[in-house]
Each structure stands twice: as C-alpha cells, then as structure tokens.
Amino acid sequence: MAEGERKRIVVVGLGLIGGSLALALKGFEGYEIVGVDVSQPTLRFAAEHGVGDRVTEDAAAVLPGADVVVLALHPRGILRFLEEHRARFKQGCLVTDVCGVKSAVMEGAGVLPEGVDFIGCHPMAGTEFSGIEHAFAEMFQGSHLILTPRESSTPEHVALMERLGAYIGCRDVYKTTPEEHDAMIAYTSQVMHIIAVSVCDDPMLFACRGFEGSSFRGCTRVAALDVGLWTELFSLNRPALLTVLDRLMENLGAYREALASGDSGKLAEKLAYSAARKREMDLPGPDLLQ
Amino acid sequence: MAEGERKRIVVVGLGLIGGSLALALKGFEGYEIVGVDVSQPTLRFAAEHGVGDRVTEDAAAVLPGADVVVLALHPRGILRFLEEHRARFKQGCLVTDVCGVKSAVMEGAGVLPEGVDFIGCHPMAGTEFSGIEHAFAEMFQGSHLILTPRESSTPEHVALMERLGAYIGCRDVYKTTPEEHDAMIAYTSQVMHIIAVSVCDDPMLFACRGFEGSSFRGCTRVAALDVGLWTELFSLNRPALLTVLDRLMENLGAYREALASGDSGKLAEKLAYSAARKREMDLPGPDLLQ
Incomplete structure (x- = not known):
C-alpha cells in the first residue's frame, strides 16, 4: 500500500x-x-x-x-x-x-x-x-x-x-443518548468534582495535615482540576448538574438531621440502608478485594 | 529468659x-x-x-x-x-x-x-x-x-x-489532644463517610453502572461501612461532626449558587481558588506522580 x-x-x-x-x-x-x-x-x-x-x-x-x-x-x-x-x-x-x-x-x-x-x-x-x-x-x-x-x-x-x-x-x-449521558455524568463525575472542591474550601484544610487517611485522599483527589475545562463542562451541563447537586444536598441534610436528633437507632437505620446500596452496587468479583 | x-x-x-x-x-x-x-x-x-x-x-x-x-x-x-x-x-x-x-x-x-x-x-x-x-x-x-x-x-x-x-x-x-483529634477527624474522615453514604442514597445509583469513573469510586468506596461502628463513631463526636457538615453544605451551596447564576467567570474564579488550595495542600514529592 x-x-x-x-x-x-x-x-x-x-x-x-x-x-x-x-x-x-x-x-x-x-x-x-x-x-x-x-x-x-x-x-x-x-x-x-x-x-x-x-x-x-x-x-x-x-x-x-x-x-x-x-x-x-x-x-x-x-x-x-x-x-x-x-x-x-x-x-x-x-x-x-x-x-x-x-x-x-x-x-x-x-x-x-x-x-x-x-x-x-x-x-x-x-x-x-x-x-x-x-x-x-x-x-x-x-x-x-x-x-x-x-x-x-x-x-x-x-x-x-x-x-x-x-x-x-x-x-x-x-x-x-447525549441526554442520558449528560444526566449520568452529572452524578458520577461532575458532582464528585463539586464535592472535592467544596471539601477543599473548608478552613481546616491546611491544618489537617497528618490527620488525613485514604477516604480524604480518595474524595479530594480530583479537586486539583483544570479550571478552564471544568468551568466549561459544568456550564454546558448546568440543569442536570443542579438537579444532582440539589439531591445530594438533600441527602446530606437528611443525615445531618438524623445525627442532630441524637436518635442513634435512626442513624444506624439510615447507614444500614446506604451501606447496603453501596454493597449491591458493587459487582461481585475480584474488584471487591482491591 | x-x-x-x-x-x-x-x-x-x-x-x-x-x-x-x-x-x-x-x-x-x-x-x-x-x-x-x-x-x-x-x-x-x-x-x-x-x-x-x-x-x-x-x-x-x-x-x-x-x-x-x-x-x-x-x-x-x-x-x-x-x-x-x-x-x-x-x-x-x-x-x-x-x-x-x-x-x-x-x-x-x-x-x-x-x-x-x-x-x-x-x-x-x-x-x-x-x-x-x-x-x-x-x-x-x-x-x-x-x-x-x-x-x-x-x-x-x-x-x-x-x-x-x-x-x-x-x-x-x-x-x-483528644479534642483536637476529634475536630480534625470529623473533617478528614467522618464527613467523608457521610458524603459517601449520601451519594449512594441518590436514586441514580444502580442506573449509573457503566458511567462511573475513578472519582466516583474514590468518593463512594467507604460507603460500604460497618454500620454499628460508624453509628458509634458519629454519635460520640456529634458536635464536631455537625459543625463540619454544616460548613460542607455551605460550601456546596456556594458552588450551587455560582453555577445557577450562569456567571461562568464567577464559577471559574471559585474553581481556581479551590484547585489552588488542593495543590497547596499536597506535599511536594513523588506522591504527586502516583
């Protein structure tokens, strides 16, 4: 050729x-x-x-x-x-x-x-x-x-x-479809980035060195993002992202309420519900052992 | 001996x-x-x-x-x-x-x-x-x-x-001190777990299989938690955890507002602020290349 x-x-x-x-x-x-x-x-x-x-x-x-x-x-x-x-x-x-x-x-x-x-x-x-x-x-x-x-x-x-x-x-x-993709990605990716940057806005960020474990590193890793790119991605998917963000804040608020109530039975019930969802979400297989 | x-x-x-x-x-x-x-x-x-x-x-x-x-x-x-x-x-x-x-x-x-x-x-x-x-x-x-x-x-x-x-x-x-430890841990660990379970409470959880990337896995990994243990940990550190949770929801709300306003300059400014904090938080060294 x-x-x-x-x-x-x-x-x-x-x-x-x-x-x-x-x-x-x-x-x-x-x-x-x-x-x-x-x-x-x-x-x-x-x-x-x-x-x-x-x-x-x-x-x-x-x-x-x-x-x-x-x-x-x-x-x-x-x-x-x-x-x-x-x-x-x-x-x-x-x-x-x-x-x-x-x-x-x-x-x-x-x-x-x-x-x-x-x-x-x-x-x-x-x-x-x-x-x-x-x-x-x-x-x-x-x-x-x-x-x-x-x-x-x-x-x-x-x-x-x-x-x-x-x-x-x-x-x-x-x-x-593009629409389904954008709705899904608002949840699985974009709001994860909003969480990461919001956690890094906390005034405790720099003081917490020495106290951070793998959950903190896992959650905040993506906060060091490309500002121009993510401004565009968020802006071009605004309605879907706002919807997911509102649901997240509602779910966080429900945990806040359960905690503030002092009713540990209620808190345990909520945690059992969420943890079971997470376990069901994970596909069985070697991934679980990583 | x-x-x-x-x-x-x-x-x-x-x-x-x-x-x-x-x-x-x-x-x-x-x-x-x-x-x-x-x-x-x-x-x-x-x-x-x-x-x-x-x-x-x-x-x-x-x-x-x-x-x-x-x-x-x-x-x-x-x-x-x-x-x-x-x-x-x-x-x-x-x-x-x-x-x-x-x-x-x-x-x-x-x-x-x-x-x-x-x-x-x-x-x-x-x-x-x-x-x-x-x-x-x-x-x-x-x-x-x-x-x-x-x-x-x-x-x-x-x-x-x-x-x-x-x-x-x-x-x-x-x-x-025990007090400083508990305040720090509310931020670096406990609220990460509250985030993870709250994300898993979203109705999209099971539908999103195939759309999840490393940010989603990193953020939600700890949601499959030991319910009894974490109910105790949260309950025994209630005031510190509520304080951090309120600050997180405030920071998320500020991002929500910037996004909803449609002012992409304001959104970019906020993202630049948070991303710079994250980069400053990371200690220099080989960790950055992992």
Missing part, C-alpha cells in the same frame, strides 16, 4: 487525554496515527516521546486525508474546531471526541456536511493532572467507553469505535 | 484493625503478641493464619501478665472492657486503643487505677471491609499514627508507642 493510501487517524489536541489516546492507538489496524496541536512545546514533547506516528501543527493539511478524526480539545474548542474546519473533512470520514459533555458537542457537530459522520465518545478515564507530560498509553485500561452515535451513524462506524475502545484497553462500551 | 518473663502485648479484638495489628506487631522488640477475641471462628482463623503468637478467648487470664494492652474494639466495647477489666491490668502497664474518636475513650479510661497508663491511639488506616479475614500486616504502611497521651503519661510509654508505630510501618506519629 502506498504511503498516500494508508488509513489515518488524526488526534486533535495532545493534552492528557489526546496524548494518552495517541499513544494507546499506535498500531491499531494499520492506521497511521497523526497528532495535531497548536503548542510547539507540546509538539516537541510528543515527537520526542513517540506520541502517535507523527505530529503536526497544521490541522488543515492532515484533515482531508483522515478517515477518523478524534477531537481531544476542551468542549468550546471542539465547537470552534468543527465550525472552522467543517469543509476539510473528507466524505465518509468519522469524527469523534473525548469530551465529558455530549449534548452540546453533538449539537455543535450539526455543522458538519452530510456524509461526515459524528459519534460522540467519552472514555471514563483521566487523572487530576493535565498536559502531555502526564499522558500514558495505559490510561484507558479497564475503564468504560461511552458512545453517543447519531441516529444516522453507520453500523460500520459504530463497530470501528467499539474495536478502537477494545484496542486501547477499555473494559466495555456503552451506547446511549 | 523464662517463658513467664517474656514481655507481652495483648491485642483485644481481632477484627480488621486488631487482626492487622497483631500480624504487623509480630517480632516487635521481643514481645509476645497475644490476640484476644470472643468469637470462636475468629480465634480459629487467627490461629490458622498466625495472627499474633497465640490467641485466646480468656482476657482475664492474659491481662495481668500484659505490659501493653491494645483495645481494638468498637468505641462502646472499649468503654465496657475498661469498666469490666479495670482491676486486671498490672501496675506500670500501658493501655492503648485504635479507635476513631478520642475524647470519649480518654474519658472512659478514667476508670483505670493509678499506675495504669492510657495513651489514646488512632492509626489512620483501614479499608471498607471488616473482619479478620480482611486483615493484613501491611495495613499501616505509610499511614499517619495519632497519639493522645494523658498529661501524666510517661515519656517511656510515649516513646514505646512511637517505636511501635514505626515498627508497623507508619509514616509519622502526631501527638495531640
């Missing part, structure tokens, strides 16, 4: 997730993996560490030859990129992303011309760091991959995304 | 923490490690797995020969044990515990006769499981050990606790 005929995946944005993806995708079904970024230090780092097969700052030059384009930018960056480069995607191309909100992104993908498919994608992986220097190929091992295909997405493209997810090590692939 | 002259540490209660401690203490400064429990299955498991040098159900028989007694029971169990066995501790003996609240335990230790020392102890370690079958010798590796000595505690006893902490692998040893 001549060089020009090699299938190509373009990863746009070589941050923590895009960089990890470009590393993890190497060798996938013979595709050439091309990384795109606007930052020279990022491109240098990527080139020196073998992130993708090659890297470039020129998105316009590599998009027309791309069979798959993964947009690994902040949500508003994705919307801008789609708008700016809409005419450069080739017919039959599959565009996807890695963004933590899906309704806004799927809506933004409406600017793509007919014949260019878009399947929303959210790998449930990450760390509290950002930037290519923290990227690693194993990031997606054992994590969930969530897809939000269009109604018009081809079965071939969905199947391709599923193989791609398996290749980078994802444990499973879920297909859902 | 004749058998009768061998120094002896008695660990009362061979659950998750007591069992792990009896495993971790083996070989410490030539002490004989004797495990005590009232449950026959627990004693059998302990004997079969080498938890301590020997085990017995007869506390009354081994207490008079004990140089150190570690009470690894639930808080109210500790209070009952002290009351029941107060006359059986030998003069010069050091009694300690592993309990997550300190004021109530230190107060209960007031029943001990003169000449029997008590140093409150809280190893900041544990898992979401309970029972000796989940015990392991490495549990205390890298964790903080908090001591609340009496004013009258001897320097020799404090030094002994410090060596013991180092032997079982603790990273450092903090000495503080």
Whole structure:
C-alpha cells in the first residue's frame, strides 16, 4: 500500500487525554496515527516521546486525508474546531471526541456536511493532572467507553469505535443518548468534582495535615482540576448538574438531621440502608478485594 | 529468659484493625503478641493464619501478665472492657486503643487505677471491609499514627508507642489532644463517610453502572461501612461532626449558587481558588506522580 493510501487517524489536541489516546492507538489496524496541536512545546514533547506516528501543527493539511478524526480539545474548542474546519473533512470520514459533555458537542457537530459522520465518545478515564507530560498509553485500561452515535451513524462506524475502545484497553462500551449521558455524568463525575472542591474550601484544610487517611485522599483527589475545562463542562451541563447537586444536598441534610436528633437507632437505620446500596452496587468479583 | 518473663502485648479484638495489628506487631522488640477475641471462628482463623503468637478467648487470664494492652474494639466495647477489666491490668502497664474518636475513650479510661497508663491511639488506616479475614500486616504502611497521651503519661510509654508505630510501618506519629483529634477527624474522615453514604442514597445509583469513573469510586468506596461502628463513631463526636457538615453544605451551596447564576467567570474564579488550595495542600514529592 502506498504511503498516500494508508488509513489515518488524526488526534486533535495532545493534552492528557489526546496524548494518552495517541499513544494507546499506535498500531491499531494499520492506521497511521497523526497528532495535531497548536503548542510547539507540546509538539516537541510528543515527537520526542513517540506520541502517535507523527505530529503536526497544521490541522488543515492532515484533515482531508483522515478517515477518523478524534477531537481531544476542551468542549468550546471542539465547537470552534468543527465550525472552522467543517469543509476539510473528507466524505465518509468519522469524527469523534473525548469530551465529558455530549449534548452540546453533538449539537455543535450539526455543522458538519452530510456524509461526515459524528459519534460522540467519552472514555471514563483521566487523572487530576493535565498536559502531555502526564499522558500514558495505559490510561484507558479497564475503564468504560461511552458512545453517543447519531441516529444516522453507520453500523460500520459504530463497530470501528467499539474495536478502537477494545484496542486501547477499555473494559466495555456503552451506547446511549447525549441526554442520558449528560444526566449520568452529572452524578458520577461532575458532582464528585463539586464535592472535592467544596471539601477543599473548608478552613481546616491546611491544618489537617497528618490527620488525613485514604477516604480524604480518595474524595479530594480530583479537586486539583483544570479550571478552564471544568468551568466549561459544568456550564454546558448546568440543569442536570443542579438537579444532582440539589439531591445530594438533600441527602446530606437528611443525615445531618438524623445525627442532630441524637436518635442513634435512626442513624444506624439510615447507614444500614446506604451501606447496603453501596454493597449491591458493587459487582461481585475480584474488584471487591482491591 | 523464662517463658513467664517474656514481655507481652495483648491485642483485644481481632477484627480488621486488631487482626492487622497483631500480624504487623509480630517480632516487635521481643514481645509476645497475644490476640484476644470472643468469637470462636475468629480465634480459629487467627490461629490458622498466625495472627499474633497465640490467641485466646480468656482476657482475664492474659491481662495481668500484659505490659501493653491494645483495645481494638468498637468505641462502646472499649468503654465496657475498661469498666469490666479495670482491676486486671498490672501496675506500670500501658493501655492503648485504635479507635476513631478520642475524647470519649480518654474519658472512659478514667476508670483505670493509678499506675495504669492510657495513651489514646488512632492509626489512620483501614479499608471498607471488616473482619479478620480482611486483615493484613501491611495495613499501616505509610499511614499517619495519632497519639493522645494523658498529661501524666510517661515519656517511656510515649516513646514505646512511637517505636511501635514505626515498627508497623507508619509514616509519622502526631501527638495531640483528644479534642483536637476529634475536630480534625470529623473533617478528614467522618464527613467523608457521610458524603459517601449520601451519594449512594441518590436514586441514580444502580442506573449509573457503566458511567462511573475513578472519582466516583474514590468518593463512594467507604460507603460500604460497618454500620454499628460508624453509628458509634458519629454519635460520640456529634458536635464536631455537625459543625463540619454544616460548613460542607455551605460550601456546596456556594458552588450551587455560582453555577445557577450562569456567571461562568464567577464559577471559574471559585474553581481556581479551590484547585489552588488542593495543590497547596499536597506535599511536594513523588506522591504527586502516583
């Protein structure tokens, strides 16, 4: 196969997730993996560490030859990129992303011309760091991959995304609607971040060194977040997040009330209820012993 | 040295923490490690797995020969044990515990006769499981050990606790007052558990399988708690816990307000403040790269 005929995946944005993806995708079904970024230090780092097969700052030059384009930018960056480069995607191309909100992104993908498919994608992986220097190929091992295909997405493209997810090590692939994704993620991810930052706002934070255990580290780990990214993610999912946040505050308030009442039977009953839910939630298997 | 002259540490209660401690203490400064429990299955498991040098159900028989007694029971169990066995501790003996609240335990230790020392102890370690079958010798590796000595505690006893902490692998040893301990722990541990159970009370819990990532697992891990133990721990530290819980709900409410206002500049400002606090909280060093 001549060089020009090699299938190509373009990863746009070589941050923590895009960089990890470009590393993890190497060798996938013979595709050439091309990384795109606007930052020279990022491109240098990527080139020196073998992130993708090659890297470039020129998105316009590599998009027309791309069979798959993964947009690994902040949500508003994705919307801008789609708008700016809409005419450069080739017919039959599959565009996807890695963004933590899906309704806004799927809506933004409406600017793509007919014949260019878009399947929303959210790998449930990450760390509290950002930037290519923290990227690693194993990031997606054992994590969930969530897809939000269009109604018009081809079965071939969905199947391709599923193989791609398996290749980078994802444990499973879920297909859902953007709306359901955003409601779920408000609960499983966004409100966890709101909790973490709220705990860190407590005046005791710095005084508590030496008293923190694994529950504190587990709960607050994600508080050191990327401010720009999370401002966008929260803002683009405001109604769903507010709903979950209100339910959390109600549940916390119910525990406060049980505790304040001094009725330890009532408190024990509530704890038994919640602990049983948590145990039921955990799937049986070796995970329980970790 | 004749058998009768061998120094002896008695660990009362061979659950998750007591069992792990009896495993971790083996070989410490030539002490004989004797495990005590009232449950026959627990004693059998302990004997079969080498938890301590020997085990017995007869506390009354081994207490008079004990140089150190570690009470690894639930808080109210500790209070009952002290009351029941107060006359059986030998003069010069050091009694300690592993309990997550300190004021109530230190107060209960007031029943001990003169000449029997008590140093409150809280190893900041544990898992979401309970029972000796989940015990392991490495549990205390890298964790903080908090001591609340009496004013009258001897320097020799404090030094002994410090060596013991180092032997079982603790990273450092903090000495503080029971009141400060309980205020800190309300924040770093107890409210983390209230958060975890409250999150699990959300009606979305079971539907969210497949959408959960590491932040969700990190935050909710401890929700599968020992109901009896935590009902006691919360109840015995009620005022401090209510104070911290109210501050948390206030901080969550402030985030709710910033989000609901639609002012993303204000939201970004709050996130930048909290994330910077979290980053400052983290001690520099290899921990950051884990």
